[in-house]
Every structure is written in C-alpha cells, then in structure tokens.
Amino acid sequence: MFPGATDDREAASYVVVGAPLDATTTFQPGTRFGPDRIRRFAGSFDDYDHHTDQRFTELGVHDAGDIRPWDDVAAYCDHLGSHLRGVVDDDAVPLVLGGEHTVTVPAVDAVDPEVFVCLDAHLDLRESYDGTEWSHACVTHRALQTAEEAIIVGARTGSVAEWNRASEADVTVVEPDAVDDWLSDTPDFGDDSVYLSVDIDAADPGFAPGTGTMEPGGLTPQQLGAAVRAVAPACDGFDIVEVNDRDDGQAAALAGKLLRQFVYEHAAADGDGT
Known part of the structure; x- marks a missing residue:
C-alpha cells in the first residue's frame, strides 16, 4: 500500500493504481519493480504538509494495488484502461505508478483531457x-x-523527425534552461482538463539514476516539484513512471514525493483539504 493511502475505494477522491509494465524499456530494464519501490521509499515521509496545511491521510487516497501485465502490451493496456475508466467514472483522480511510460497511453484515454x-x-x-x-x-x-495539446517540460533529446513534429502548433517544448521562466508564468488552463505525466528521467540522473534511459542535463527535484504543484490544480489524472531498481532508492523516493505533492496541491485547490 502507498503510505497514507488508507481510505476505502468507495469513498476515495484519489486512487493509486500500480502498472508494473516492463516490456519495451531500453538500456536498463526494471520498471516492473517501480510501483513497489515507490511505495517502499515513500514510507519515510511525514503525513503533514506545511505548504498546504494538510495531512495526506485525510485527503481520501486509496491504493487499489497493481494491475499485473502480461506479454501482449496492447491487450494489457486495454485492460488497464478499463480499470482507470472505472476510477474516473467514480469521480476520483487516478494516480498511476509505472512501470514503463507506455502505461500513460491508456491512462490518458481514460481521462480524456484537452491538455497533456x-x-x-x-x-x-x-x-x-x-x-x-x-x-x-x-x-x-x-x-x-x-x-488537443501537449506541453513537454524538461525535454532535451529526440530524433530529427520528433523535433520537426514538436515545432507544430499543438506541441510546446520547455527545454531545461527555460523551465524556471515557464514556472514563473505557467499556463492558465482555464476550464481545460489536464493530464500530468512525470517520467522520472526528466530529473537529472544525478538525482534519479534509477531509470532506463538516463539523459544528463535535467531538472532538479525542486524544479520538478514546482512544476507538479503548478499544474496539479488543473489535473484530472496523474502518473509517475520509468522508475526501476538500478539505484539505492533515489528515483523511487523522488517519485513518491512528487505524487504526494500532486495530491496536496490538487486537494488544496479543490477544497478537499482540512
């Protein structure tokens, strides 16, 4: 169980779902261990958040456990998506623990946001x-x-075709050296539904080496936390992905902290905090 996720499923405002898919990871596999490691290394965090004056155990979080994968990735994603649509239909916010980043696809389909x-x-x-x-x-x-739109924060690598696609009007790329400016004037999402996905490799690998495809020159934990807190109030879904078992818990601890920051900020904005 994710620490502090003590509510019953029927009463929950947030539902943690583990998706330990590890089928297409490159360079360093191990994302199958991600959900368990995130839960484990989140165990040391205090219940109370002084920024929002809330306790995590009072915010209606339930851990539904893992949806175990099998060899057929498309079929697994369809199965995972059906579970996540059930969460959305119950007016709760899905919090997906990866697993590789592929699990974001059925989660986005379940939430059906305007902005990714x-x-x-x-x-x-x-x-x-x-x-x-x-x-x-x-x-x-x-x-x-x-x-309808994607905003990619912290991106610093891609193929020629990807950079060409990123230049189109429906994609905004905020490269690492522009993140602080973006944080000082984050988008006003208005009434748009937003889905937030956090690939732990957005962090510089010095902070989160436990991931499959490390890319130097990344974000600090403080920048990641600020981005999560800024976007969370507009969100209807969240995931944290690509954590593996190739470090001493740095990536998993950061992932668990970011999930908690998401819940605190979302609940405070939604009026669910106490």
Whole structure:
C-alpha cells in the first residue's frame, strides 16, 4: 500500500493504481519493480504538509494495488484502461505508478483531457519504435490522439523527425534552461482538463539514476516539484513512471514525493483539504 493511502475505494477522491509494465524499456530494464519501490521509499515521509496545511491521510487516497501485465502490451493496456475508466467514472483522480511510460497511453484515454503535460527528458513523439507503436518512446505521439495539446517540460533529446513534429502548433517544448521562466508564468488552463505525466528521467540522473534511459542535463527535484504543484490544480489524472531498481532508492523516493505533492496541491485547490 502507498503510505497514507488508507481510505476505502468507495469513498476515495484519489486512487493509486500500480502498472508494473516492463516490456519495451531500453538500456536498463526494471520498471516492473517501480510501483513497489515507490511505495517502499515513500514510507519515510511525514503525513503533514506545511505548504498546504494538510495531512495526506485525510485527503481520501486509496491504493487499489497493481494491475499485473502480461506479454501482449496492447491487450494489457486495454485492460488497464478499463480499470482507470472505472476510477474516473467514480469521480476520483487516478494516480498511476509505472512501470514503463507506455502505461500513460491508456491512462490518458481514460481521462480524456484537452491538455497533456509531460515532464520528460525525451520528446516521445515517435510513431513507432523497435517495430511497435506500443513503446515508451511513442507516448506523447499517442497522447495527442486524445488530447488537443501537449506541453513537454524538461525535454532535451529526440530524433530529427520528433523535433520537426514538436515545432507544430499543438506541441510546446520547455527545454531545461527555460523551465524556471515557464514556472514563473505557467499556463492558465482555464476550464481545460489536464493530464500530468512525470517520467522520472526528466530529473537529472544525478538525482534519479534509477531509470532506463538516463539523459544528463535535467531538472532538479525542486524544479520538478514546482512544476507538479503548478499544474496539479488543473489535473484530472496523474502518473509517475520509468522508475526501476538500478539505484539505492533515489528515483523511487523522488517519485513518491512528487505524487504526494500532486495530491496536496490538487486537494488544496479543490477544497478537499482540512
């Protein structure tokens, strides 16, 4: 159980769902261990958040456990999506623990947002990778089949075709050296529904080495936290993905902290805090 996720499913405002998919990860596999590690390394955090004057245990969080994957990625994602649509239909916010970034695709489909915001080192705008469209390298491309707009924060690498796609009007890329300016004037999402995805490799690997495709020159934990807090109030869904078991818990601890920051800020903006 994610620490502090003590509410019953029927009463929950937020539902944690583990999605330990590890089918298309490149360079360093191990995302199958991500959900358990995030839960484990979130155990040391205090219940109380002084920024929002709230206790995590009072915010209506339930942990529904893991949806275990199998070899057919498309079928698994369809199955995962049906569970997440059930969460949305119950007027709760899904909080997905990856697993590889591919699990974001059914989550976005379930939430059906206008805007997809992704903290990521990579553009993930490929139409296919290694012969499949069900790849972690295709997530933003796939998300744009549902959302009208994508904002990629922290991206610093991609193919020529991806950078060309990123230059189109429905994609905004905030590169690492522009993140502080973006944080000082974050978008006004108005009434638009937003989905926020956090690929832990958005962080500089010095802070979160436990991920599959490390890319130097990334964001600090403070920048990631500020971005999550800024976007959370507009969100109807959230995930944290690409954590593996190749470090001493740095990536998992950061992931757990970001999830908690999301819930605190979302609940404070929604009036659910005490």
